[in-house]
Amino acid sequence: MTGAFVAALEKVGGVAVNCDTPKHLVGYLAENAPGAVVLPPCPSLQRLDLARHLRAAGVDVIDDDFRRHAPMATAGLTGVNFAIAATGTIVLESTAEPIRLASTLPPIHFALLDPRKIVADSAVAGPLLRRMHARLAQTFLAYITGPSRTADIERVLTIGVHGPKELHVLLCEGVSDDFMES
Amino acid sequence: MSKQRTRAYKARIDKALATPRLQDTLHRFADAYLISRENAFAGHDFAALRAGIAAMKDEVRDNREEYLAQFTRNAEAAGAKVYLARTAAEANAYIVSLARQRGVKLVVKSKSMASEEIHLNHALEEAGVKALETDLGEWIIQLAGQRPSHMVMPAIHMVKEEVAELFSKVTGQVEPAEIPHLVQVAREQLRQGYLDAGMGISGANIAVAETGGIALITNEGNARLVTTLPKIHVALVGIEKLVPTLEDAQKVIDVLPKNATGQLITSYVSWIRGAVPCGDGSKELHIVLLDNGRSALAESPHCKDALRCIKCGACANVCPVYQTVGGHVFGHIYISAIGIILTAFFHGLENAAELVRACIGCRACVAVCPSGIDLESIILHLREVLGEEEGVGAGKALVFKHIMRNRALFHTMIRTASLLQKPVTRGERTIRHLPLFFAGLTEWRSLPAIADKPLRDQWAGIVQKVEKPRYQVAFFAGCLNDFVYPELGHDLVKVLNHLGVAVSFPQEQNCCGVPALYSGDRETATVLAEQNVAALLAGNPDFVVTTCPTCTMALQRDFVDLLRDHPRWAAQAERLSAITIDISRFIVEKCAGGQALAGRAATEKVTYHDSCHLKRGAGVWREPRQLLAASGRELVEMAHADRCCGFGGSYSFTSHPDIARHILGDKVADIEKSGASCVAMDCPGCLMQIRGGLDKQGKSVRAAHTIQLLAEMIGKG
Incomplete structure (x- = not known):
């Protein structure tokens, strides 16, 4: 399943990164985030205590006053609720506004995904979507498939118009097996 | 008024037509679209997917009051304000007043086509609110101060140099193209x-009744920002966007990106329900449900299927007319x-x-429509309505009503015309030039002369x-076969006799009525349908x-439709x-695949x-290829x-000859590039168009009806 997901993700211009250990993960972020990183409150990120580790590695972390800081950040880091292999899609329940700000404004979006949460296709995802709607009165759910794109000028595919120009999905087993959390 | 229009x-x-760059852009797009669409649907059953969407959309249309109520209840429970706007003016007034307050x-x-539909930007600007x-x-x-020329790609008609010029004005510096x-x-x-x-305005691709939420299917990421950052979110949603459940919404998502742009899925699908958090508080969400003619459409027995549309734009992508003149x-x-x-x-029949x-009328759109809308039939119906309101034109009305309905008179007049044309045909079968104001008709294709003696007299x-x-069949020739290409009738008899089939020609057969029907004169078409049903069934073939x-579509489809409510004729039309x-289907299916026609060495490409x-009408395309290949030709x-070749009956003569000419130009170029020395087809109209275009351009490729090519092989094997 992971192989199919990665293949589909790469087809739409996303980057898949295998991170065997949290240390590897922190190293990758420190190396690939050229400036401030927005860290919204996602359970999988908190479980790894990523804010502390990233700061220790010298990364400028934004974890409060998101509205003010997110427009200037160079990257956002979020968890992922689950992913769909057939299309290379990550599903991110982003009702909490900081998650939306982290995944829409900065030019780079890092998304931490436990590969155990990859499902085959949209048919399998359906019941999960239904569960998310049942849990919350208000919902903002995002299916994200690759970076932002446009073909509005002469139909030439161009990456990174209004949303992130890069999407890195960091595959790290053991961070979460709960499809209802990111 | 109508003349000025x-x-x-x-x-x-x-x-x-004087902008070749436009045609070039749209043709390249159309070619790329077909390939990416095919790739996107690989491994998927398009017919099943579209049947699913059609059934679901029809269910919503027929029970729209209930689904509207359910959606409204659920959206309001989640903190949204829902307003049902009956007209464009009501929708604009609501949004403008909200912005002011x-x-x-x-x-x-x-992006919202509904906001284009109601001219929302104009209404906002008038109230002093800037819309970006x-x-x-x-x-x-x-x-650029224009309107979209495509529903999915609004600026497809523009090139990067034009965009650079516009952007340079915004930034005040020269922006490279x-x-x-x-x-x-x-x-x-x-x-x-x-x-x-202070406010973000979005459309919606889907409104889900069971959740009260909307879904946005986008690529750029701007809709996510528009619905997140401003304190107020207004979603302007046509009521036809309603679906019952989340699973139904998924049906749309599974098809829309594939059919619109050939993507498996867009970069973003956002499911938004209710007053989600915004800054220190909650978002103020207003959902403006727009009727503006949709209920009237739902009630129209002939046109209601159009409400199934999911706005993918595919009908433009494959349309030869769109590819020639664009969306403006x-x-x-x-x-x-x-x-x-x-x-x-939405905007009135006048517009x-x-x-x-x-x-x-080529039905290319019908073939790719993801909701199974028979667009051509609905357009024909609107043409009838317009024909009743504005008339079909004095000349046409005279011909249809007073001449065509009287078969003997109609056919006598064509026979007379065959004599009158002598000065221009000079006794030849092809007319290359016409005098005076008819000259335009032969400027880009030569035309066949009317035969000295029609097939019926031969x-x-x-x-x-x-x-x-083995069979007794009746031949329905149609006007072109009868009066212009009678030799095809001889070929047909030769081939069918060779296959053991006897052919009769019912003399009372008349025009199939399509020229009248397609011009909006349903009454004449109905009279002709009755005449032909009686004539063709008389000998019990x-x-x-x-x-x-x-003609085949007329006999198979239109007659049934035209005579449905005529007790005397309905059952006979069905028969x-x-x-x-x-x-060609007859030969393949009823005459053992035409084995008796099989030829030898490849003599011709x-x-x-x-x-x-x-x-796209009769569903026949494999059969003629099979017969041609079996006849010993290299296909x-x-x-x-x-x-489409651009013929379209009166389309290429009177209504839109300039567009028809361009479409023919594309066809001739494709024929020439194939390297074939002969182009085969199964329609005397296409034959007239393609043969005329090849002749006028001095091409050596010959154009022939398949029956002619089959007849040529008899006696050769």
């Missing part, structure tokens, strides 16, 4: 808008085939009047040698065979429909042109084999 419309056509100075918008489009294509056309750079300029220029705006000619706000219908209901006649002299025929696919069959009504496929 027509003049303005013709001027727009002339302007578009909240002191909004700047609105950021993501953030979708790249929409922003470009907003800067490099696409990645221009995209970056848009990103930077629009970013502050999201942060400053072939559209009002909504463009192309679906645009004609939506314009009639659709010219467009209704601009459709060439029939008695055709000797048929069939002992114990096993089958009625045809060589013209448009005729059931036994009518195109000649043949390419095949699919006639619109044969492939090579041309590009766009099933693209």
